[in-house]
Amino acid sequence: MLEFCEWLYELRVSQTVRESTWVFPTLDAIHIYSMAIFVMVMAAVDLRLLGFRIEQQPRQPLSHFTRRVLRWGWVAFGVHALSGTLLFAAGAVDYYVNPAFRIKILLVLLGVAYHWVVLPVVAKREEASPMPIGSKLAGGFGLLLWVGVIAAARWIAYV
Amino acid sequence: MSLFSLCHAIELWPFSQAFAVDIFWIPAVETTHLVSLALLVGSITTFDARLLGLGMRHVSVSRLGKRLLPWTWAAFSLNLATGALLFTKTAESLYCFNSAFRIKMLLILLAGVNMAVFHITVYRSVSKWDNSHPTPLQAKLAGSFSILLWLCVVIAARWIPFV
Numbered sequence: 001m002l003e004f005c006e007w008l009y010e011l012r013v014s015q016t017v018r019e020s021t022w023v024f025p026t027l028d029a030i031h032i033y034s035m036a037i038f039v040m041v042m043a044a045v046d047l048r049l050l051g052f053r054i055e056q057q058p059r060q061p062l063s064h065f066t067r068r069v070l071r072w073g074w075v076a077f078g079v080h081a082l083s084g085t086l087l088f089a090a091g092a093v094d095y096y097v098n099p100a101f102r103i104k105i106l107l108v109l110l111g112v113a114y115h116w117v118v119l120p121v122v123a124k125r126e127e128a129s130p131m132p133i134g135s136k137l138a139g140g141f142g143l144l145l146w147v148g149v150i151a152a153a154r155w156i157a158y159v
Numbered sequence: 160m161s162l163f164s165l166c167h168a169i170e171l172w173p174f175s176q177a178f179a180v181d182i183f184w185i186p187a188v189e190t191t192h193l194v195s196l197a198l199l200v201g202s203i204t205t206f207d208a209r210l211l212g213l214g215m216r217h218v219s220v221s222r223l224g225k226r227l228l229p230w231t232w233a234a235f236s237l238n239l240a241t242g243a244l245l246f247t248k249t250a251e252s253l254y255c256f257n258s259a260f261r262i263k264m265l266l267i268l269l270a271g272v273n274m275a276v277f278h279i280t281v282y283r284s285v286s287k288w289d290n291s292h293p294t295p296l297q298a299k300l301a302g303s304f305s306i307l308l309w310l311c312v313v314i315a316a317r318w319i320p321f322v
Binding site: 021025044072 | 185186189190196197201202215222227316321
């Protein structure tokens with residue numbers, strides 16, 4: 001894996017990201033903006049599981065809402081992952097050995113799997129008021145995962 | 160007191176000096192700054208998307224605004240507080256004369272002006288177009304400006320260390 005990171009680091013495109021004065025901050029801005037949209041979409045589902053809703057009687061069943069909203073989330077996630085990959089390539093070896101970065105990737109994978117696989121199942125249950133404790137826990141855990149991802153990302157520079 | 164001496168004093172303040180070397184609290188405050196950013200930009204963009212007819216069309220504009228705004232203001236306050244804290248540690252050495260930072264502040268101000276203009280003009284007659292889709296042109300313009308301005312705020316912010 002380390003050899004792969006070294007190979008990635010040496011690529012022409014990684015060098016460009018590293019050395020250009022404008023490519024790095026541009027990718028960084030795309031990465032942060034898509035994160036904001038992506039996290040907000042995921043949080044919208046998590047918050048609804050926690051019992052927060054825009055309408056008293058939501059017109060769309062929770063499962064329908066989840067499916068529709070997550071579609072936007074995956075678009076933002078695609079942009080986020082692509083910019084993240086390029087930023088990673090620019091400093092591949094340093095990131096690879098960084099424990100905070102490893103935790104971040106682990107949490108991202110966990111978060112994606114969770115929101116993709118677990119939440120649609122939870123959302124299939126009809127919406128009740130107040131939400132059952134199981135749904136609330138599921139939503140709270142989802143929110144916590146994304147806060148964890150952001151925290152791990154910020155800690156990369158300090159470990 | 161000049162801007163420079165003010166920034167100088169802020170950076171030399173014992174609190175800022177202690178914060179500047181605290182490798183636990185810096186990333187913790189940065190995390191809060193980013194989480195609140197996601198909530199701030201996310202809630203605003205959701206409302207803008209409704210104004211543009213891109214989503215949430217079944218919810219009335221005023222109801223969506225009323226439900227989202229408390230979140231937006233809470234997120235903005237948290238974002239401002241953590242941002243001010245992060246400003247202190249390099250007030251003079253990084254931010255004082257940084258053009259990207261100045262543009263960022265200006266863009267946030269413009270986003271606020273855009274929101275205020277929207278509220279005192281077309282939003283006054285919201286009862287006439289609350290459930291309608293498409294929304295009036297002026298509402299669409301306000302939504303587009305808002306999305307664009309917040310995107311530019313993020314871009315300017317990421318440019319701060321590079322100018």
